[in-house]
Amino acid sequence: xxxxIVPLVVKELxxxxxxxxxIVRLVVLALVQLLMFGYAATFEVHRVSTAxxxxxxxxxxxxxxxxxxxxxxxxxxxxxxxxxxxxxxxxSGRATVAVQIHPGFAERxxxxxxxxxxxxxxxxxxxxxxxxxxxxxxxxxxxxxxYGTDRLARTAPARLRLVPRVELAARxxxxxxxxxxxxxxxxxxxxLMLVITVNLTSFAVVREREIGTLEQIMVTPIRPxxxxxxxxxxxxxxxxxxxxxxxxxxxxxxxxxxxGDPLVLLLASALFLxxxxxxxxxxxxxxxxxxxxxxxSFFVLMPAFVLSGFSFPIASMPPVLQWITYAxxxxxxxxxxxxxxxxxxxxxxxxxQMLAMAAIGATMxxxxxxxFRKALx
Amino acid sequence: MSWRRTVAIARKELIHVRRDPRSxxxxxxxxxxxxxxxxYGATLDAKHLAVYAFDRDGSQTSQALLKRFQASPYFDLVRxxxxxxxxxxxxxxxxxxxxxxxxxxxxxxxxxxxxxxxQAIVDATDDNTANLAMGYAEAVIGGFSQDVQxxxxxxxxxxxxxxxxxxxxxxxxxxxxxxxxxxFIVPGVVALVMALVGALLSxxxxxxxxxxxxxxxxxxxPVTAREIMIGKLVPYFVIGLVDAALCxxxxxxxxxxxxxxxVGTLLVATALYLVVVLGIGFVISVAIPxxxxxxxxxxxxxxxxxxxxxGFAFPIDQMPAPIRAVSYVVWARYYLTxxxxxxxxxxxxxxxxxxxxxxxxYAAVVGTVATRAFRKTLD
Numbered sequence: 001x002x003x004x005i006v007p008l009v010v011k012e013l014x015x016x017x018x019x020x021x022x023i024v025r026l027v028v029l030a031l032v033q034l035l036m037f038g039y040a041a042t043f044e045v046h047r048v049s050t051a052x053x054x055x056x057x058x059x060x061x062x063x064x065x066x067x068x069x070x071x072x073x074x075x076x077x078x079x080x081x082x083x084x085x086x087x088x089x090x091x092s093g094r095a096t097v098a099v100q101i102h103p104g105f106a107e108r109x110x111x112x113x114x115x116x117x118x119x120x121x122x123x124x125x126x127x128x129x130x131x132x133x134x135x136x137x138x139x140x141x142x143x144x145x146x147y148g149t150d151r152l153a154r155t156a157p158a159r160l161r162l163v164p165r166v167e168l169a170a171r172x173x174x175x176x177x178x179x180x181x182x183x184x185x186x187x188x189x190x191x192l193m194l195v196i197t198v199n200l201t202s203f204a205v206v207r208e209r210e211i212g213t214l215e216q217i218m219v220t221p222i223r224p225x226x227x228x229x230x231x232x233x234x235x236x237x238x239x240x241x242x243x244x245x246x247x248x249x250x251x252x253x254x255x256x257x258x259x260g261d262p263l264v265l266l267l268a269s270a271l272f273l274x275x276x277x278x279x280x281x282x283x284x285x286x287x288x289x290x291x292x293x294x295x296x297s298f299f300v301l302m303p304a305f306v307l308s309g310f311s312f313p314i315a316s317m318p319p320v321l322q323w324i325t326y327a328x329x330x331x332x333x334x335x336x337x338x339x340x341x342x343x344x345x346x347x348x349x350x351x352x353q354m355l356a357m358a359a360i361g362a363t364m365x366x367x368x369x370x371x372f373r374k375a376l377x
Numbered sequence: 378m379s380w381r382r383t384v385a386i387a388r389k390e391l392i393h394v395r396r397d398p399r400s401x402x403x404x405x406x407x408x409x410x411x412x413x414x415x416x417y418g419a420t421l422d423a424k425h426l427a428v429y430a431f432d433r434d435g436s437q438t439s440q441a442l443l444k445r446f447q448a449s450p451y452f453d454l455v456r457x458x459x460x461x462x463x464x465x466x467x468x469x470x471x472x473x474x475x476x477x478x479x480x481x482x483x484x485x486x487x488x489x490x491x492x493x494x495x496q497a498i499v500d501a502t503d504d505n506t507a508n509l510a511m512g513y514a515e516a517v518i519g520g521f522s523q524d525v526q527x528x529x530x531x532x533x534x535x536x537x538x539x540x541x542x543x544x545x546x547x548x549x550x551x552x553x554x555x556x557x558x559x560x561f562i563v564p565g566v567v568a569l570v571m572a573l574v575g576a577l578l579s580x581x582x583x584x585x586x587x588x589x590x591x592x593x594x595x596x597x598x599p600v601t602a603r604e605i606m607i608g609k610l611v612p613y614f615v616i617g618l619v620d621a622a623l624c625x626x627x628x629x630x631x632x633x634x635x636x637x638x639x640v641g642t643l644l645v646a647t648a649l650y651l652v653v654v655l656g657i658g659f660v661i662s663v664a665i666p667x668x669x670x671x672x673x674x675x676x677x678x679x680x681x682x683x684x685x686x687x688g689f690a691f692p693i694d695q696m697p698a699p700i701r702a703v704s705y706v707v708w709a710r711y712y713l714t715x716x717x718x719x720x721x722x723x724x725x726x727x728x729x730x731x732x733x734x735x736x737x738x739y740a741a742v743v744g745t746v747a748t749r750a751f752r753k754t755l756d
Contacts (some may be wrong), residue, residue: 025673032677036685040700043421043505043691065483090551091722095541102509112536123550124721126422126561128692134512137546141519156535162558164529166442166522169494170511172501173468183504205667243488290669295403296579306414311690316420317666331610338502349470356660 004222008230014203016234019293024236028247030192033245036186038254040178045131051078051095053086058106063119064143068099073135086120088259096122097132109147174342182257185250186341187310188335189243193269194276194304197239198297201280201289204231206293209284224373239273240266243323250341259344268336268350271357274330278364285371309335386608390582394612401616404578408570408620412627415566419690420558423715424450429473431464432456440523442495445521446477451513464498472656474500475510487525497565534603542583552721557710559611559744560635563628564720570624571647572654572683578616579658580675582609583751587666602751610655617651628720637723645726646715649736653708654679663751683709688717711735 016022039318050068054061070072078095080086089095098120108115119136123129144167152160175182208214217227243265249258253305279300306312307321308330314322325331332353347354394401428446432439432445447454452475458464467473475500480486497514501507530536553560568639586592594607625643628634658675665671683689686700693701704710711732718724726733 020670021484024670024677029673032681036681040685040696040704041691042695043508045508045692046695049694051458077664092728109544114545116545116547118549120549120551123553123556124561124717125692126553126556126558128695129550129553130422130556131505131508131512132680133546133548133550134509137550138512138515140544141515142544159533162529164485164487164490164522164525165492166517166525167492167494167519168497168511168518170497170499170501170514172504172507172511175504175507178501178504180504183502190395193505225622291400291585291672294417294669295400295577295670296477298407298573299403302411303414308416312383312419312421313423313503315426316422316424319416319419339471343469345469349466 004226005230005233008222008227009233012231012234013237026196026242030196030242030245031249033187033192033303034254035186035250036248038181039183043186044178045052045128045129045135045178046072046136047075048097048132049071049077049095050074051086051089051098053074053080053081053083053098053100055103056101057343060109060147061085061101062105064101064140065099067139067143071139073132074157080317085360088265090120090122093122095126095248097136099136129336139213181254182342183338184311185246185254186337187334188250188329190272190337191310192238192246193272193333194330195297195301196242196302197235197273197276197281198283199294200238200286201232201236201277202283202293202297203290204235205281205284206290210289226371228281228369228372232281234269235277235280236273239276240269243269256341256358257336258341260340261346262340264346264350265336265340268333268340268354268357271354272329272333274361275357275364278361278368282364282373285368285374304330307331327360329357329360332360378603379599382609383509383604383611385389386605387611388598390609391612393585394578396737398693400578402618404574404616405623407574408566408623409627410572411573412563412624412631412720413570414561416632419562421505422515422556422558422742423506426451426474426506426510426513427472428452428463428477429455429467430477430479431459431561432457432477432479433482434479436485438484439479440519442518443477444519446514449511449513449517452517453510457621465658466497466502469502469503474506475514482608487698490529517613530643544585550583560718560721561631562690563632563634564716565687565713566628567621567647568650568687568709569680569683570620570691572652572679572709575613575617575651575654575671576658576661576675576679578613578729579610579655580662580671581668582613583659584666584668584671585604588668605750606659606747606751610659613655614651618647621647621651634720636720640724641714645711645737646719646729646733649707649733649740650712652740653736653743654742656747659747660743661748663747664715679709682707684699686710687713689713702709708736708739 021132026072052065069076074097078089080089080098083100086098086100090098100118100120102116102118105117117140119133121129121133149160152163172178183241208217247258251258283293283300287296290348296321307314307317307325308331311324314325314331317325335353336350339350430443430446432443440510443454443457446452455473458467461478463477463479464473478496478498479491483495495518497511499510532582534750535679550556563570586595627634629636657679661675663676665674685691686693686704686707696704703733713733715729718729
């Protein structure tokens with residue numbers, strides 16, 4: 001049996017080497033994706049262009065507005081003279097956030113009345129707007145807090161120490177400086193392995209059929225199972241190669257930590273690959289041409305990608321979509337990837353994900369092999 | 378250039394499309410699928426984040442604090458645990474996004490006065506969710522702190538205004554009033570779908586002729602290179618416009634995304650964008666006489682930049698300077714600016730002069746390159 005599989009694997013690998021564009025698809029595409037997600041994919045919000053309008057011109061209003069500069073979150077790019085100019089700055093896109101302090105701000109503060117600060121946010125990008133508003137609130141609250149403390153220090157200094165106050169000490173674990181890169185780079189491994197191995201496997205079979213060499217292979221003494229193994233093993237190896245490549249570049253170049261056990265990652269990769277290879281085979285049984293295979297794989301891969309939690313949190317999706325995600329192996333693999341890279345947890349925590357991938361993988365392989373044998377007859 | 382021959386090529390290409398109903402189905406189903414997936418799935422909002430609490434104080438005060446988390450729409454207090462190890466295990470396993478630790482002397486120290494801290498462990502593997510979670514948690518704790526302070530001041534017989542003064546932040550969210558991720562994502566899907574369909578379909582047209590060996594026949598006819606190019610791309614141009622209409626209609630009709638601009642502006646921009654996308658697909662198809670290679674490269678060249686560097690999901694102004702510089706080359710960037718402006722801001726042609734001009738330039742360059750690239754030779 002081995003004597004018949006090995007030549008087929010060698011033939012596949014030879015074919016891959018002869019393909020001038022294989023290197024582009026397997027290595028260049030992988031690295032370009034990694035670079036994009038390492039550098040361009042960021043939900044971080046820094047240096048938000050901010051316009052200010054101070055209509056109170058008091059010490060208090062100046063103090064509050066000055067807090068918007070020098071914290072790295074906002075960058076005051078324009079000082080407006082009136083409301084119309086402020087609105088224009090936002091409309092033309094020159095400012096994302098506009099802060100306006102009305103006349104009487106300091107007066108109201110001193111009297112203890114509610115003092116309004118108006119904030120206009122260009123919320124075309126809802127996430128940036130949401131995060132920026134969070135920062136605005138933090139700045140304003142800190143200002144109010146300090147203002148109160150100052151005043152108490154003047155009026156009742158003895159009691160200042162006694163004012164009760166609750167503070168939050170938030171500790172972001174696993175990614176203390178909240179770098180998007182740390183979130184995306186491990187994910188790229190999963191998405192690349194998925195796309196590359198599904199395509200590679202489905203094309204390997206469909207190409208034979210399209211060129212007409214499938215019949216030639218079928219008249220040799222090779223058995224269907226051997227044929228399938230011979231076709232999938234190369235993809236399996238390529239998949240593991242991609243994993244190693246991205247892990248190396250990700251940890252060495254992008255300095256994403258790898259805190260877990262490489263063996264756990266290897267095991268998870270193997271389980272994940274059984275499901276992607278099964279998917280590839282399944283596609284090959286329903287497609288006659290490479291073009292069809294390419295298009296069909298798109299229909300499978302797009303939803304897998306969007307619903308896996310690669311960039312959008314599953315918990316925020318509507319329930320129906322959340323149920324679908326349970327059938328997507330990438331969902332589990334991403335958890336394992338991020339957990340081994342950032343959290344450093346092992347099988348004790350990750351066994352449910354492993355089990356799920358094993359179950360999906362076994363189902364996929366069984367179904368595809370059964371279908372495949374029928375398709376060959 | 379002969380009108381008759383161009384039409385003949387277009388008709389031939391149309392027959393190709395019709396004979397392969399699967400491709401046509403893909404061209405029409407893909408937009409709908411993308412819309413549904415991204416319209417529903419692409420949301421970065423964080424709500425109902427799972428909270429585990431380790432309340433070592435167990436007093437009324439600490440309970441009151443935890444209740445505030447329960448009441449917040451952003452958090453779900455899933456469980457109170459009895460040990461620190463249980464808390465960290467929950468965060469490790471991803472069951473808890475936020476682990477709150479209330480120290481044993483919380484209520485006592487608060488009664489004595491001064492600042493007391495509540496520790497929150499945040500699972501920051503997903504940095505964006507973590508960032509939002511910390512903001513929300515700070516708001517919850519801040520609200521609690523203020524109420525405790527007020528109560529204390531009253532007990533001390535001090536006026537309310539001795540506390541931190543109330544400053545209300547009046548927020549106006551322009552263009553996307555409810556801060557819906559959907560309103561931000563859906564307009565961009567139009568660009569994504571057309572990049573995909575355009576690249577997939579047009580990148581295969583010449584490669585297919587080479588692969589099937591029909592190129593020789595085509596070359597032996599009197600049609601010119603330009604006629605072949607235009608004839609082959611016109612059907613896909615029409616399909617692309619239909620796709621755009623489908624996407625826009627679906628986005629407005631189904632997802633309720635506002636459309637504040639004019640159809641004319643959108644049409645002009647879309648037509649220009651299609652010329653660019655199809656032209657690039659065609660050039661790739663000419664350069665790579667192999668269907669698989671051509672479509673892979675087309676995806677690499679069109680889909681990836683459209684996804685990553687156009688401002689579709691990731692804000693360009695947050696990218697490092699070299700990447701920002703590269704983004705100016707990405708044609709989809711200009712189309713996306715126009716799409717978002719037309720949908721959400723209602724900007725007209727005048728306000729969008731810059732990006733439109735960029736697209737005209739792009740269409741001209743790509744059109745020229747595409748005509749030059751394709752020569753009727755067999756070697």
